[in-house]
Amino acid sequence: MTDTSGCVNMPATVLVAYTTRSGSTGEVAEAIGASIREVGFVTDVMPMQQVVSLAGRLVILGAPLYCGRFPKEFHQFVRVHREALEKLLPWCFVLGPTRKEPADFEGARKQATKQFARYPWLVPADVHVFGGRWNTKSLPFPFSMVRHLPGNPMGRIPASDVRDWSEIQEWAIGVARQIKPAA
Numbered sequence: 001m002t003d004t005s006g007c008v009n010m011p012a013t014v015l016v017a018y019t020t021r022s023g024s025t026g027e028v029a030e031a032i033g034a035s036i037r038e039v040g041f042v043t044d045v046m047p048m049q050q051v052v053s054l055a056g057r058l059v060i061l062g063a064p065l066y067c068g069r070f071p072k073e074f075h076q077f078v079r080v081h082r083e084a085l086e087k088l089l090p091w092c093f094v095l096g097p098t099r100k101e102p103a104d105f106e107g108a109r110k111q112a113t114k115q116f117a118r119y120p121w122l123v124p125a126d127v128h129v130f131g132g133r134w135n136t137k138s139l140p141f142p143f144s145m146v147r148h149l150p151g152n153p154m155g156r157i158p159a160s161d162v163r164d165w166s167e168i169q170e171w172a173i174g175v176a177r178q179i180k181p182a183a
Contacts, residue, residue: 014179015054016045018062019073024133024161025064025095028168032060032093035172041179048077054084058179061124065096066134068111078119089125092116092174093168098160102158105129125178128171131162 018029026047033045058093067174078085079138096108108129116122 013057014041014043014056014060015051016060017048017077018045018053018063019064019071019077021064021066021071022063022133024163027064028093028095028130028163029060029062031165031168032172033060034177035169036176039173039176041176048073051077051081054081059085059088059090061090062091062095063092065094065108065111065115065178068114069096070112070115071122072094074115074155075104075118080123082119082121086121089123092124092127093171094127094129096129097131098130098133098162100162105131126175127141130168130171131164133163 013110014033016029016033016036018025019027020029029045036043048061061074061077063070093113094108094112096111097104109127112127112129116124118129
């Protein structure tokens with residue numbers, strides 16, 4: 001799907017497949033999809049669990065890091081779609097840091113690299129780490145149960161949202177620039 005100029009010939013659609021726990025990664029996936037649509041591409045945005053096929057699509061994968069790991073849905077997705085992903089160069093985005101500290105972003109990059117290394121056959125066109133959101137009130141079950149434990153250390157972590165929507169849009173438009181209509 002790549003031509004001699006390094007651009008990718010456009011398939012039928014761009015798929016933004018994501019996994020999320022508290023909705024933050026899903027919101028970023030929707031923003032990426034909207035930015036790519038604005039450039040003129042047909043774009044589907046859906047949770048990884050709903051994706052049936054990657055045929056005829058360019059793929060963008062999104063996952064959050066929890067305790068340095070991608071959720072099980074990410075690992076299930078790449079195993080189920082291995083044959084298709086081996087032939088693609090998917091773009092990938094990761095949500096991780098909940099503070100705007102350079103060391104946090106570097107740590108998230110290292111953790112994401114370790115997670116992708118589990119699949120040497122998966123060769124991303126790009127992996128970008130975005131800031132994330134942390135709020136104990138939006139944690140899904142069973143993580144939400146920890147909120148109610150006496151002496152819960154997570155309760156001392158202040159809520160934060162360091163997602164940079166301009167950066168997210170710029171990255172998505174950069175991906176779209178690498179795609180060109182099939183000649």
